Amino acid sequence: MNHAVHxxxxxxxxxxxxxxxxxxxxxxxxxxxDWLGRPISVVRAVDGVTFAVREGExxxxxxxxxCGKSTLARAIVxxxxxxxxxxxxxxxxxxxxxxSERHHDRRKVQMIFQDPFASLNPRMTVGKIIREPMEIHGMxxxxxxxxxxxxxxxxxxxxxxxxxxxxxxxxxxQRQRVGIARAMASQPKLIICDEAVSALDVSIQAQVxxxxxxxxxxxxxxxxxxxxxLAVVRHVADRVGVMYLxxxxxxxxxxxxxxxxxxxxxxxxxxxVPTPDPSLKSNQQRILLSGEVPSPDKIxxxxxxxxxxxxxxxxxxxxxxxxxxKEHQVSCFVHEKK
Amino acid sequence: MNTPQILQxxxxxxxxxxxxxxxxxxxxISFDLHEGExxxxxxxxxSGKSVLNLAVMGLIxxxxxxxxxxKIVYRGQDLLSLSSNEMCRIRGNRIAMIFQDPMTALNPxxxxxxxxTEVTRWHLGIQMSEARxxxxxxxxxxxxxxxxxxxxxxxxxFSGGMRQRVMIAMALSCKPDxxxxxxxxxxxxxxxxxxxxxxxxxxxxxxxxxxxxxxxDLGVVAHNCHRVIVMYAGRAVEQAETEELFRxxxxxxxxxxxxxxxxxxxxxxxxxxxxxxxxxDLTELPPGCAFAPRxxxxxxxxxxxxxxxNRIKSEGTFREHRCLKEIGCLRDKGFxx
Numbered sequence: 001m002n003h004a005v006h007x008x009x010x011x012x013x014x015x016x017x018x019x020x021x022x023x024x025x026x027x028x029x030x031x032x033x034d035w036l037g038r039p040i041s042v043v044r045a046v047d048g049v050t051f052a053v054r055e056g057e058x059x060x061x062x063x064x065x066x067c068g069k070s071t072l073a074r075a076i077v078x079x080x081x082x083x084x085x086x087x088x089x090x091x092x093x094x095x096x097x098x099x100s101e102r103h104h105d106r107r108k109v110q111m112i113f114q115d116p117f118a119s120l121n122p123r124m125t126v127g128k129i130i131r132e133p134m135e136i137h138g139m140x141x142x143x144x145x146x147x148x149x150x151x152x153x154x155x156x157x158x159x160x161x162x163x164x165x166x167x168x169x170x171x172x173x174q175r176q177r178v179g180i181a182r183a184m185a186s187q188p189k190l191i192i193c194d195e196a197v198s199a200l201d202v203s204i205q206a207q208v209x210x211x212x213x214x215x216x217x218x219x220x221x222x223x224x225x226x227x228x229x230l231a232v233v234r235h236v237a238d239r240v241g242v243m244y245l246x247x248x249x250x251x252x253x254x255x256x257x258x259x260x261x262x263x264x265x266x267x268x269x270x271x272x273v274p275t276p277d278p279s280l281k282s283n284q285q286r287i288l289l290s291g292e293v294p295s296p297d298k299i300x301x302x303x304x305x306x307x308x309x310x311x312x313x314x315x316x317x318x319x320x321x322x323x324x325x326k327e328h329q330v331s332c333f334v335h336e337k338k
Numbered sequence: 339m340n341t342p343q344i345l346q347x348x349x350x351x352x353x354x355x356x357x358x359x360x361x362x363x364x365x366x367i368s369f370d371l372h373e374g375e376x377x378x379x380x381x382x383x384x385s386g387k388s389v390l391n392l393a394v395m396g397l398i399x400x401x402x403x404x405x406x407x408x409k410i411v412y413r414g415q416d417l418l419s420l421s422s423n424e425m426c427r428i429r430g431n432r433i434a435m436i437f438q439d440p441m442t443a444l445n446p447x448x449x450x451x452x453x454x455t456e457v458t459r460w461h462l463g464i465q466m467s468e469a470r471x472x473x474x475x476x477x478x479x480x481x482x483x484x485x486x487x488x489x490x491x492x493x494x495x496f497s498g499g500m501r502q503r504v505m506i507a508m509a510l511s512c513k514p515d516x517x518x519x520x521x522x523x524x525x526x527x528x529x530x531x532x533x534x535x536x537x538x539x540x541x542x543x544x545x546x547x548x549x550x551x552x553x554x555d556l557g558v559v560a561h562n563c564h565r566v567i568v569m570y571a572g573r574a575v576e577q578a579e580t581e582e583l584f585r586x587x588x589x590x591x592x593x594x595x596x597x598x599x600x601x602x603x604x605x606x607x608x609x610x611x612x613x614x615x616x617x618x619d620l621t622e623l624p625p626g627c628a629f630a631p632r633x634x635x636x637x638x639x640x641x642x643x644x645x646x647x648n649r650i651k652s653e654g655t656f657r658e659h660r661c662l663k664e665i666g667c668l669r670d671k672g673f674x675x
Contacts, residue, residue, distance in 0.1 A: 064527035064528070064529060064530075065498075065527055171616050173616065174616075201382035201383055201554065201617075202382065202554060202556070202595060202598045202599055203382060203594060203595065203598045203612060203613040203617075204382075204612075204616075205598065206597075206598035206599075206600075206610040206611070206612035206613075207612040207613075207614070209600075209610055210609060210610050210612055213609075228527065228528070229600075230528070230602055231599075231600035231601055231602045232600055234600070234602060235600050235610070258602065268529060269528060269529060270602060271532075272528040272529045272531065272532035273528055273557065273602045274531075274532075274535075274555070274557030274558050274560060274561045274562075275557055275560065275561075275601055275602060275603050276556040276557045276559075276560050276584070276596065276599045276601055277560055277584060277601070277603075278560040278561070278580045278581045278584050279581065279584075279585075286532060286536075288529075288532055288533060288536060289529045289532075289533075292497050292499055292500075292530060293527075
């Protein structure tokens, strides 16, 4: 892959083409069942999400546990069935493709998982793990594959003599490097990082984040970066979406979202993160949210956040807010009125 | 802190015999804890912070573990010399603990009522009816709505944040002098974490409990602790007042940690200064400073001898760090790892 895309921090991605488009995607699971085993409620894990990721861009997705971020990632790579909506990879709708076309398109989207202990096959050597995607997609001949594995290991900072070792011989950070090399093996256009650095210690986390950003500079693939850590997402992402109960409630450039958050939920989330600076202790105003994320099988007539919102108005409970705006999208009635 | 000292740990050594060799998990740690103080202990996984606190609670599994030497003095009483019966009277009563994972720390077979009343009946010898009233009162204090009804429920009927509140209620129901919180918010979301930390601060103000807060999150430390101990490979590499530590770190590892942490208010897109390399294998610790192989200041001398603890006193307080190089304020010199 030679088409390295060099992007300055301020340059927008509007010119580059869309690698991934997600249109009103929904993933519903059957919820509680009655005594005959018939479902009587529906868990709306993902409920109408629309966004696009452009070439070379990093889109961050943040939200608390249970907001549907991981389900969304799994739906994009077809690991869970999509109830409704469209997923377009490189402009082609995944659902209309034949099996072989879909198989071919899978090359373009790869995933890095949270747990580096569970996501690598313990019975394969590191070399085999990294080689496998190339074998599955019939890329290169035998010798080139081996060279490619060596190139990838070098790229992610793994010593080449580790090639014949097994995952259990590595530490968490090194395993995550193996996971990254495997994801890059099929030369994807988009890598989905599902909490890829959350299980690592801070010093190792910093190493892996630096690596991910360097690789993007060199190779130019896009990231869909899913995490619950707001500071990490701010660091890596160009644009950030905030999810709450299966929906995106705010979507904007990282700068706008962190400097001037519009949705009350985003503001509360940001104020809850303790900054590692004791001198800011007194002047950081915390918005303490009351209660917890409600169960996703609850049906709302109005805004799903209205129960916990500090700026709620009676009219918020009447109608369903939709994501509005161009550059800085937000779904909040109170903000609309302003 | 100018309040009386309540716990004193002196030169504590804890080791484990494992299949791969002898692991020295805590390697000579000393600290004092004062009434009403919050002491933070930070470090990466495997640095010995949890083992240190299990030793204080007398919960080190023996064998394979063993408290090799040192003393743990609580109110003039060496906890290491107590019999297991005597320790039982202190544990959960005077020194209580909150664990990281509230799901595995609560008994799934018993109702919240059974678990909460067990503590007070055992330690305070009160009747069931009184214990129940106290339990309901405690649950209300930690912010569980509809406590008289919810006390009949089982742990699985509570969410993660609510379970952690139950754990706090249980730990505080005998009004302990010391509360040890081992990563109390790591398993929780940020908004819930903020609620729980706020609650712990509130309860500390009301009761004057001393808290030992074990965490790997420097943000949590910055906002909640008076003093901080930074641990690396079983040793305390630095101890200082929180503000001092963040403003003027004296140990290269502390500085590295501070640089590795991402800040929601810091400069985005700046390259992170990570610490290179991996934490050492505890079964084969280097003879000298354990951080030397990863430290850009490290030289031959560092690899040979274990640095002694430098203690600097100033205005009724003190700070300690364990580094051979007298590097002074690392931040002022623009020190980079």
